[in-house]
Amino acid sequence: MSTGKAMRNLWKVGALSAVFGAVLGMGGCSDFEAAYEGCQDAGRCGPQTSGDGGSDAGDAGDAGDGGDITPPPCGDGGVDYPDLTGFDNDCDGIDGVADAGFFVDPVGGRDDNNGSRTHPFQTLTRALREIRDGGTGRNIVYLGTGTYSEPTPMVDIPVSIYGGYTWRGGENPFWDRFKDGGGSTFFDGGTLAFTVHNVTTERVLLDGLHIASDNVIQEGGASIALRVVHTSDLQLHNTVIEAGQGGNGGAGTSGDGGATGARGFDGGSAKGNSAGDQGPGGVATCSVNGAGVGGVGANGVGRDFGDNGGTGEPNTAGGQGGGDGGPSFGNGVYTCTGGQGADGGLGNPGMDGLQGDAGIGIGLLNPDAGRWELQSSQHGAAGTRGRIGAGGGGGGSGGACSDRTVNSSENAASGGGGGGGSGGCGGEPGTGGGAGGASIALVLIDSHATVGVNAKLTT
Numbered sequence: 001m002s003t004g005k006a007m008r009n010l011w012k013v014g015a016l017s018a019v020f021g022a023v024l025g026m027g028g029c030s031d032f033e034a035a036y037e038g039c040q041d042a043g044r045c046g047p048q049t050s051g052d053g054g055s056d057a058g059d060a061g062d063a064g065d066g067g068d069i070t071p072p073p074c075g076d077g078g079v080d081y082p083d084l085t086g087f088d089n090d091c092d093g094i095d096g097v098a099d100a101g102f103f104v105d106p107v108g109g110r111d112d113n114n115g116s117r118t119h120p121f122q123t124l125t126r127a128l129r130e131i132r133d134g135g136t137g138r139n140i141v142y143l144g145t146g147t148y149s150e151p152t153p154m155v156d157i158p159v160s161i162y163g164g165y166t167w168r169g170g171e172n173p174f175w176d177r178f179k180d181g182g183g184s185t186f187f188d189g190g191t192l193a194f195t196v197h198n199v200t201t202e203r204v205l206l207d208g209l210h211i212a213s214d215n216v217i218q219e220g221g222a223s224i225a226l227r228v229v230h231t232s233d234l235q236l237h238n239t240v241i242e243a244g245q246g247g248n249g250g251a252g253t254s255g256d257g258g259a260t261g262a263r264g265f266d267g268g269s270a271k272g273n274s275a276g277d278q279g280p281g282g283v284a285t286c287s288v289n290g291a292g293v294g295g296v297g298a299n300g301v302g303r304d305f306g307d308n309g310g311t312g313e314p315n316t317a318g319g320q321g322g323g324d325g326g327p328s329f330g331n332g333v334y335t336c337t338g339g340q341g342a343d344g345g346l347g348n349p350g351m352d353g354l355q356g357d358a359g360i361g362i363g364l365l366n367p368d369a370g371r372w373e374l375q376s377s378q379h380g381a382a383g384t385r386g387r388i389g390a391g392g393g394g395g396g397s398g399g400a401c402s403d404r405t406v407n408s409s410e411n412a413a414s415g416g417g418g419g420g421g422s423g424g425c426g427g428e429p430g431t432g433g434g435a436g437g438a439s440i441a442l443v444l445i446d447s448h449a450t451v452g453v454n455a456k457l458t459t
Helices: 005-011 013-027 032-041 124-133
Strands: 102-104 140-144 146-148 159-168 174-177 185-188 192-197 204-207 210-212 223-229 234-237 240-242 327-330 333-336 364-366 371-373 439-445 449-451 456-458
Touching: 102 124, 124 140, 124 159, 159 185, 185 192, 192 210, 210 223, 223 240, 240 439, 439 449, 439 456
Parallel strands: 102 140, 140 159, 146 185, 159 204, 185 210, 192 223, 204 234, 210 240, 223 439, 234 449, 240 456
Antiparallel strands: 159 174, 327 333, 364 371
């Protein structure tokens, strides 16, 4: 492998890292500038010189065995802030100060490791616990690329979290940042993907992350990518905050059917040559929209064709009257049969009720519970009751049995037609549909956030 100056700086960074890490542990790891100045005052910082007097650039070596990847060139010392270039300014094998924080690799790490750059944790939650409870004084986390499926990670301490790092193993292992093929640091934390809670003394920095919440299956549920509660200074840089789809609103229910209409009354029977009376139409009394009244039946007739039945309300035709029955003689017997009156027409169904009004407004933030809640005004209103059905037409009366050449006393009158049934009552209104859920990239509750360089909020 190459033995040039850049490689020597990497090999000799051990002493510098140890000293620099001790200073950071005492002075506050998140303040790069103060830590570096203290290190310089003690005369223990800066690029290291070679002990063997080697030249600045060695001859090109033979190719490695496939497991060794040559680190990129690094700098000549100085404060190494993590940045978009991914440049390792202090030659400690990472863009940043290796000894100032903990490392996390969701693929190759283990939560029973110590969180160093060669033995990273597997989860952000484990790194945060070490910062909170370990007493190391470090408050920086370097996150490897890959997918973090931790259920709703919660940051409740001042911390700087940098993503975009990729572990490059081999004889001279290092972490690069934002290089080709490195992927992203992706948090897939459910319908509430990430939370920052109750950090009021110092800042929280999220840099180089992609936080996405899932689509919601629950009716009316909210998808929230990042929730920030009681936090004074959150800074977002080079970070994508992406909310999934809110849940669909629940479907409304159909209304119950209306009551059946009242039956019409039978027409009167004829007695000899006395015609039967008409049957009254049925009347249904509905609680709303009145009643559809059935048409009356036709009166019976004495010597002629039957009459048509009355019209139902509204506009249902009555049945036609029966035909006149003329006399006939068979075997010396006088016989006569009048025609039967027709049934009244069917009433038309009532019209549908009107659709309910759409819901209005949006949900509200519940600051005490820290969640998004729907309001009753967001649900769709119930529809209106269906209209009453039309009454059936009255039946026609039967035709009389008559012989116009003889006295009317020889006639047989017809019976009256039956009344039509009333229309049925309108159906009950259906209930309105439920409100749809919200899609929210960033929720702030009693908090302040700065959406800074290359940060993006999407829903």
